[in-house]
Amino acid sequence: KAGVTQTPRYLIKTRGQQVTLSCSPISGHRSVSWYQQTPGQGLQFLFEYFSETQRNKGNFPGRFSGRQFSNSRSEMNVSTLELGDSALYLCASSLGADRGLQEKLFFGSGTQLSVL
Amino acid sequence: QKEVEQDPGPLSVPEGAIVSLNCTYSNSAFQYFMWYRQYSRKGPELLMYTYSSGNKEDGRFTAQVDKSSKYISLFIRDSQPSDSATYLCAMTRYGGSQGNLIFGKGTKLSVKP
Numbered sequence: 001k002a003g004v005t006q007t008p009r010y011l012i013k014t015r016g017q018q019v020t021l022s023c024s025p026i027s028g029h030r031s032v033s034w035y036q037q038t039p040g041q042g043l044q045f046l047f048e049y050f051s052e053t054q055r056n057k058g059n060f061p062g063r064f065s066g067r068q069f070s071n072s073r074s075e076m077n078v079s080t081l082e083l084g085d086s087a088l089y090l091c092a093s094s095l096g097a098d099r100g101l102q103e104k105l106f107f108g109s110g111t112q113l114s115v116l
Numbered sequence: 117q118k119e120v121e122q123d124p125g126p127l128s129v130p131e132g133a134i135v136s137l138n139c140t141y142s143n144s145a146f147q148y149f150m151w152y153r154q155y156s157r158k159g160p161e162l163l164m165y166t167y168s169s170g171n172k173e174d175g176r177f178t179a180q181v182d183k184s185s186k187y188i189s190l191f192i193r194d195s196q197p198s199d200s201a202t203y204l205c206a207m208t209r210y211g212g213s214q215g216n217l218i219f220g221k222g223t224k225l226s227v228k229p
Contacts, residue, residue, distance in 0.1 A: 004159070041221075042204075042219050042220065042221035042222060043160070043204065043206075043217075043219035043222075044219075045216070045217060045218075056216070090159050090160075092159070104162050104165070105162060105217075106161075107159030107160050107161065108159050109157065109158050109159050110158075110159055
């Protein structure tokens, strides 16, 4: 069974540009979450999508947005990039079906974004 | 005060040693506690998951939760060079939803042959 796939693996952008990152979850998983990982702040939750709807959102500015498609694939977009957006962006998927128990999250290897 | 505190290390131990990794937290509402392992240039993978207080054992790994002290631990017995990675604790109030995971910043572990 293929794992969570994130593309691209590495990305270099300049300030003010916008970027779109892609995530393909494990087959059958309907929930996709995005996290930002930096040395200073660690792993921070961005948002979660389930069945094409945003189910949860972290404390990030509106420049960070996402969407999920009918096949559960997800994209996140960052507009007007700032130097501080340089980070590893991780996508994680889970079945998303049972809200009563904490589900196992499966992470991709991430997209390393560098903003110059 | 951050919700979850974790000593970043680095922690270096000889092969075969017992490793103790710890996190403290401030939110008494946390009920679900997890430990993730992250190898360099990879995403985190779930190692252990515990609900509420108590111990859980899985092979060489033991997770402990002490809610009265707001303290969680991960013990690794007979540590191996392949255990060299960053270990992240995570916790949440809620079951199911992924959006409420609060992570520690991770402890970098190095196991020397």
